[in-house]
Amino acid sequence: MNAQPLAALPADRILKTLRTYRQGPLLTVELNLPEEGNAVSDTMLDDLLTVLDEQDPSVRVLVLAAAGEEFCLGGDRREFPRHFEDDPTGGGIRVSGAKALRVCEALTTNLAVTIARVQGRAVGAGVGLALACDLRVGVDTATFRLPEVALGVPPTWGGLLPRLISEVGVARVRELILTARVFDAQEALGLSVLHRVVPPEALDAAVMAWAKPVLRRPASAMRVTKALLNSLAAPTRLADVSVFDPELLTAVLTEQRHAR
Numbered sequence: 001m002n003a004q005p006l007a008a009l010p011a012d013r014i015l016k017t018l019r020t021y022r023q024g025p026l027l028t029v030e031l032n033l034p035e036e037g038n039a040v041s042d043t044m045l046d047d048l049l050t051v052l053d054e055q056d057p058s059v060r061v062l063v064l065a066a067a068g069e070e071f072c073l074g075g076d077r078r079e080f081p082r083h084f085e086d087d088p089t090g091g092g093i094r095v096s097g098a099k100a101l102r103v104c105e106a107l108t109t110n111l112a113v114t115i116a117r118v119q120g121r122a123v124g125a126g127v128g129l130a131l132a133c134d135l136r137v138g139v140d141t142a143t144f145r146l147p148e149v150a151l152g153v154p155p156t157w158g159g160l161l162p163r164l165i166s167e168v169g170v171a172r173v174r175e176l177i178l179t180a181r182v183f184d185a186q187e188a189l190g191l192s193v194l195h196r197v198v199p200p201e202a203l204d205a206a207v208m209a210w211a212k213p214v215l216r217r218p219a220s221a222m223r224v225t226k227a228l229l230n231s232l233a234a235p236t237r238l239a240d241v242s243v244f245d246p247e248l249l250t251a252v253l254t255e256q257r258h259a260r
Helices: 042-053 079-086 091-108 125-131 160-168 170-179 185-190 200-216 219-237 242-259
Strands: 018-023 026-031 061-066 113-118 121-123 135-139 143-145 182-184 196-198
Touching (some): 026 042, 042 091, 061 200, 091 160, 113 125, 121 125, 135 185, 185 196
Parallel strands (some): 061 113, 113 135
Antiparallel strands (some): 018 026
């Protein structure tokens, strides 16, 4: 794609963990920490909120992509000890969890149609970011994992659990979370974690095959239709307790820290 970087942000809003490209009404937001597997840090959450909160309303399609071999290896767990050093009560964990909720909700309720472009591994928070998008395409070598329980934390990042249950179904989600096993792209397709699986060389073409017809449709019709789809999906999330995700994560991590 012959996209151009967005105009420079003010000095205090420089993106440290993302690259953004604009091609008319199509905006690509690329996670850009490939040497760290694009792990989601507080800085990345801040960058994502900057882009999503200041998004031009003329953007019709937003592609969430990632640099390097991996889509996203989950949350940056190195930040947990630093948060507790700053605030032993877990205040930093709460703030980080609230940011994750805001990012995922901003993707889900975005006026643009959002497309996740997945390669390599998507783990934990990486699965959460993809699930927050309207459409998800992955390469046939992509893999997925929800390792939270194996790592000693509940699956309470960005409203991941209710979204996963809504898209996949509670029985299958229970097995994936309690076993924390890896599943491949074809299984992800069968579970509706992905909508389409393609060879690596066809990934960009698959994204554009979705983006082009969306861009041709009347903008108002697309916005209303997306709002209707989100509203109709809401009854399956009536028991959505993701608002408590930051508190639940903080409580578990604080208990584990005190038990050492």
